[in-house]
Amino acid sequence: MIKKYLTFTVKAFQRTLTYRFELWMELLINVLFMLVYVYLWKALYTGRTSVEGYDLNGILTYIVVSQTLLTFTFTLRIARIIEEKVRTGEVVTDLMKPIDFQLMTLATAAGTSSHTALFNMLPKFLLFYGAFGLSLPPSLLTLSLFIMSVVLGYVILFSIEFIIGIFAFWLVEIRGLYAFVIWGLAMLFSGYFLPLEFYPTFLAKVAAVLPFRAIIYFPTAIYTGQFIGEHLVTALLIQLAWVGALVGIGRLGYRAAFRKLVIQGG
């Protein structure tokens, strides 16, 4: 049962190797963006020692970790893949297999993203870590909790994209919705641009009721040691709750979508 889906992960991992050029380009652009951000923050911190609890080293670590995690956001493409499947009718082929669509999509995404993590995110992070003398997580336990939080954040991002993708069954075109949620809401509230502590109160309040901060801000804050003890556990529990809720919504969504397709015809 698990093996069935793991095969999708392995195949997706292999498939990513086919598009090496694209991967190198993404890596290059992303490294340049990170450099700009790092130098921007260095400049902003001239003459300051600490802002909102972040010293220069702390903020640089935050920026590099969050920028690295952001890579998932622009390499996942799950919404687009589902839209494409609906548009071309390929989704019918999936329906004709004894397989769970959501799990299959997640397994496939995990394959692509493992590849991204290993050959894009890790080298990129190590490069900046070495070049700017960043910090590591305070302990091995924090490191493992950070990784756990990254995985949970990833599933949240996946679920949001999955839900957007499901809208393709009703809307002809989801690019607008995708841009609004992923490039708008998620960028604003995930905390990739700057730590959410820096946000004005009302924006921070909005961020607190949305799932996006659980994608990047939570794991990054765990890494940098902003979240410790009770705070850290709460963050993980909030992530778990969002995973449950969003996976559930995605499931209901695709059931309704398939029912529509199956009753009305494609």
Add this chain to the structure above:
Amino acid sequence: MPIITVEHLSKHFKVYKRRTGFWGNLSSTFSREHDIIKAVDNVNFTLERGELVGYIGANGAGKSTTIKMLTGILVPTSGHIDVMGLMPYRHRKENTRRIGVVFGQRTQLWWDLPVIDSFELLKHIYEIPQNLYKQNLEFFSELLQLQPFLSTPVRRLSLGQRMRCDLTAALLHNPEILYLDEPTIGLDVVAKEQVRQFLRQVNAERQVTVILTTHDLNDVEKVCQRLIIIDSGKIIYNGAIDALKKRYGKTRLLIVDLAQAYSDIQLEGVDLTRRDGNRIWLAFDRDTTSASEVIAQLTARYEIQDLTISEPEIEEIVRRIYELGMH
């Protein structure tokens, strides 16, 4: 007991009318009129295990809609379908385990992966035991000569090669029924013949029940034992191909080029089936009327430039059934 039973099966689609122009668009937004299209209209048939049946009809006749309902990805508006004791749309997953499906226009293989990787994936999806998988893969590779391109990515295969791989993909898990929706579309003559021979062999050696839709009546003539013809959602013929030929094959066809377009053509014992400018198609029963009689009548009354006699092929028979309906 039949493997497939279809009773009073109907599928109606609502098609919304769109009015044109600004006000038309605006009013469409608030109230939408619709037409009901009866894609499948009170269809009944049964298939016995091991049968090889051709399901044919013109574009939009309801072929694919029927196949989609049989495979469980479309819910009937009314009527009943029983496939191996299952209701396909209600037991979709269970049903998919026991059927194989090939759409000629679409592949179920993974575009970027080598063919063999797609087969591996299917092995896991259908949870095919390793020894059965190996045995089947060997069998089909041999029969369809897949060996030379097993490690080629699907996107680089020719259409004929891809179809051979898709046929294998649909059969790896030993399905009891194989649904084929236009499996020979776009293939050249050699590739078509390969697919036909393969289907005959799979049907004979593995007792797979095969139902195939096609536009190419050669497929039907060379592969199927039985023919179901659907037109405008209704079944208009269901029976052996030989019987169809016997019943309609008595008719011969005379194609005549007249010197001018006569407004009124009257001949005894002859049906004027088609007319295109100066060319007319005349059908007559070979048991009661001879060709020379018809030609004699023609030359006596009209000026003729050219004529040919044709024996009806299945294609012509079916075309006539589409055009005239069953008599």
